[in-house]
Amino acid sequence: MKFSENWLRDLVNPDADRAELCHRLTMAGLEVEGVQNLGEGLAGVLVGEIVACEKHPNADKLRVCSVSIGTGEPLQIVCGAPNAALGLKAPVATIGANLPNGMAIKQAALRGVDSFGMLCSAKELGLDADASGLMELPTDAPVGAALADYLALPDASIELKMTPNRPDCLGLRGLAYDVAALFGAPMREADAAIVPMTSAAVRPVTLAATADCPRYLGRVVEGIDPTVVSPLWLKERLRRAGLRPISAVVDITAYVMLELGQPMHAFDNDRLDGGIVVRRASAGETLALLDGSDAKLDPQFLVIADATRAVALAGIMGGLDSRCTDATTNVFLESAYFSPPAIMGRARKLGMHTDASHRFERGVDPELPRAALERATALLLQIAGGKAGAVVEAVAPEQLPQRTAVTLRRARLGRVLGMSVADAEVERILRALGMQVAANDAGWSVTPPSRRFDIEIEEDLIEEVVRVHGYERVPTRAPSGQLRLGLAPEVQVPAERLRAQLVARGYFEAVCYSFVAKEWLQRWSRSEGSVALANPLSADLAVMRTSLLPGLVEALKHNLNRQQERVRLFELARVFERGVDAPRETGRIAAVVCGRALPEHWGGDKRAVDYFDLKADLENLLDLAGSDRSVEYRPLDRKEFHPGRSAEVFIGGESVGFVGALNPRLLKVLDLDQDVYAFELDLDGLTAGRLPAAAELSRFPQVRRDIAVVLPEEVSWSRAESVVRAAIGDALRELVVFDRYAGTGLGSGLKSLAIGLILQDSYRTLTDQDADHFVASALAALERECGGRLRG
Structure with missing residues (x-):
């Protein structure tokens, strides 16, 4: 988002210089990515008029011009610009001027002809990148006036790096709300007076895809002057916002987009056939776009169509066949709200990115289209004349986004920020941002404006308060209190x-x-x-x-x-x-x-x-x-x-x-x-384990008994082991299986396991009778629970 500082200050003029303004914007989450100073070093640069222009006697590409600066004799200036011609008004740097590019203007002789100044391009003055010729000024520019005064300079072109959750600041009005809240400055709303209907011309509008476009407005303006050019103030604001002036109609729609944040489009009304329909594209449908490309569409795309064909790609770009030209006298102005999911990713699919798609896919205020249409109509009538028809609106209210109240608790605000913000300051900040605030015992019930899609939960409101109040005012102190040191349980393996x-x-x-x-x-x-x-x-x-x-x-x-x-x-x-x-x-x-x-x-x-x-x-x-x-x-x-x-x-x-x-x-x-x-x-x-415990080793000898047990094949060793251990008890110190046999002599479905029983008592020496007893117990348990028997 790039804009003119002077334009912003027309809406809200805080008591802060440029550096402070940029710093506060950045600290509020609207990062200033670049600042281009305009109009510095223009002392001695005046509005001049070429009153005579002759070919240079010694150079084919140079001309000797007589330039009037309003006082005294005209200045003789040698110029090589291709557009230097009789009657042209252009900036003149007089002798002694020091241009922003570092050039000092002195009397000089060019190929034997004296030159007493320099006719300048916009690039040489640091006002634009155009160096193709002299900067052409309007015919009514006052000769001899200081160029800086005439162009409302100095100024700055400020570029913001916007986050996707703040589409409201893609228009100067939305940005002005934040500046007003940051500095406590009064804000002047953009003019949105209703333009009276003076023409009976209308074009009906129908919504065939209400979920994708729940609001569409249109208005016919007849009898505009196609030869009129945009006034200097409008062209300069566009130029300082990074847009190239094209024609009065196109410039006005671009201006309203930058001012209010509402993209618009103007059709040549005479090239439309029947009513306007907002619908999904048909499979295989094609559309020639303004940039000369042919878009191959599918039903994922939303189009603006007349009775016979698609005439624009909704929310992205207009069509070539219905564009306004130098012969257009009747226009149809469009202003709509398109649902972000209907626009998101469509421009990228076609390999393009437009100012309109950039805004619509992030979200445009659904209540803005009518105000934008009235503003554009007023500007068009003011600049190009004509008669305005009635505003035709098609709307599906149930599909429009609804803003609900969000609760902000005073205690929660203080807990999250780690500091207390006065109630009056909280209410001032929220109201300055255009929110409706109702106080209650626990805090506030806040209804965000329709342009603020990002305000949905309590934490969003807390963020609004702290970024305007100032992140630098949040205390940076370490947590206090006793910390409990956690001890890992000894019985658990890390x-x-x-x-x-x-x-x-x-x-x-x-x-x-x-x-x-x-x-x-x-x-x-x-x-x-x-x-x-x-x-x-x-x-x-x-x-x-x-x-x-x-x-x-x-x-x-x-x-x-x-x-x-x-x-x-x-x-x-x-x-x-x-x-x-x-x-x-x-x-x-x-x-x-x-x-x-x-x-x-x-x-x-x-x-x-x-x-x-x-x-x-x-x-x-x-x-x-x-x-x-x-x-x-x-x-x-x-x-x-x-x-x-x-x-x-x-x-x-x-x-x-x-x-x-x-x-x-x-x-x-x-x-x-x-x-x-x-x-x-x-x-x-x-x-999960157990605590180790020391135990005395037995002083008595071990006794080993080996047995071969026939078991069904489906009985696992782990099952047999658990049965034997349970039958013998603590006297069984170790149990091993040292052989397995299955095959001839055992029968189908049987196996033989050779098991070693290692027996020991902690208090006495085991006798043969003891060992035989334990073996008998183990065999009895295996027979009872596993279907086993001693192998003969």
Whole structure:
């Protein structure tokens, strides 16, 4: 947003110089990105008129001009500008002047002809970038007047870096509200008097897409003078705002856009056929635009159409066929409110960016179109004459944005800012910003104006108060009070120990995105209960992960595709699932492995990693807790795991996770051509342990008994182990399985486990009778609960 400082001061003139104004704007969140000083160093530059112009006798491209400056004899000036001609009025730098570009004007001789001054271009005066010729002044410019006085200089072109949430400040009126609030200065509203109807000409308007355009106004103005040029004050304000003056009609619509923030468009009324319809474009519809390009449209685009064709791309650019030309005498002025989602991204899709789309896609005041139309009509009649028809409005009130009151609590304001702001100051700030304020016991009920789309919650109001009151006035003091030092419970294994243990066993830690594609979770049968993001960065990051394994396996695949043959990765992070009131977070630890069991070595084992390698790593983590809770592995029935090489992990009778080989069907979907083993466990179940306690070692010898037990194939070792431990009790110091046999002599569906029972008592030496008793108890329990028997 670029604007003239003098123009702003016509609306609100604070008691502050330029530097203070720019500083306060920046501190209020309206960052001043650049300031171009205009009109400095123009002492000695006057309005001159060329009263004679002859060809230079010694140079084809030079002319010898006689220039009147209102007093005395005309000055003889040698000039090379191509537009130097008899009757032209242009700036004249007299002898002794020092121009903004550093040039000092002296008497000089050019190719043998004396020159007593210099006719200037706008660039040489630091007023514009145009250096193509002399700066042409209007024919009514007073000869001899100081150029700075005539052009209302000095001035400055100030450029603001606007944030997307402040489209109201893309017009001088909206910006003036902020300046008035910052400095406590009175504000003069732009003239918005109703223009009386003096013509019967009307053009009907119909809304065929009310959600995209809930308000559209139009007015016919007949009999304007197409030859009239914009007045100097209007052209200068446009030029200092970074816009190039074109014609009176176009300049007026641009001026109103800069002044009020409402983009407008003017059609040649004689080139329109029938009524105006605001509708969605048809598939394959094309439109020739003002910039000469042909836009290929689809139903996502909103167009302004007459009875036969589209004549403008709504909120972006007008059409070439209905444009105003030098022969236009009847115009149709358009002023509308377009819903931001209907305009957002459409200009970028066509590879363009316009002042109108920049404003509409951020949000324009829905109550502004009528005031803007009246303002533009008044200016058009003032500058180009003509007769105004009636204002035709089509509106869908239910589709217009509604502003609701927002509560601001006095206590909340003080708590957030860490300081107290006087009630009178709060009310002054909010009212100066155009808000309706009603005080109550707890604070205020504030209704923002229709232009302030960004005011929705209490924190928005707090921001308004503090940015106008002054961020620099917020105290910068450290929090006070006693801080409680948190002590980690001794019975819990810290996450750092888990990480260190896995790293010591050859794993690398991976950090994966918490957001994943929904298709990932569906492949893993983990999409149920997933939390979808309201505004995802992309489709690949649309939902929050319910498992760590999809991301870890993608990382494993990434490494395999880069010639890493042995991959061992783990991650310790959180997963997310839908809850009653809010998403539920759960700490998890997961690991994936593939490739060789051991690093490549001349004397090492070259076998591939298997289920028992990964299970050993998992049990190593379980041992860190030193818990006395039983660990059990039960058959697992999950689609993502291999049905015969995976298990569900139970600790103390509660399921805490899974371990095993991934299902070959899943590996095929993931485009992996080798076995992958993985585990994933809840962190709380893994880290809960017990306090270590010292105990005296037994002074009595151990007794070992080896037995071979025949069990059904479906009975797991963990189940048999828990049965034996429960049957023998504290006398069983260690239990090992040292052989497994299945096949001839046992029968189908049976297996033989060779078990070593290591027995010891803390108070006496165990006898053979004691050992036989414990063995008998173990066999009886296995037969009763597991269907086992002693192998003969």
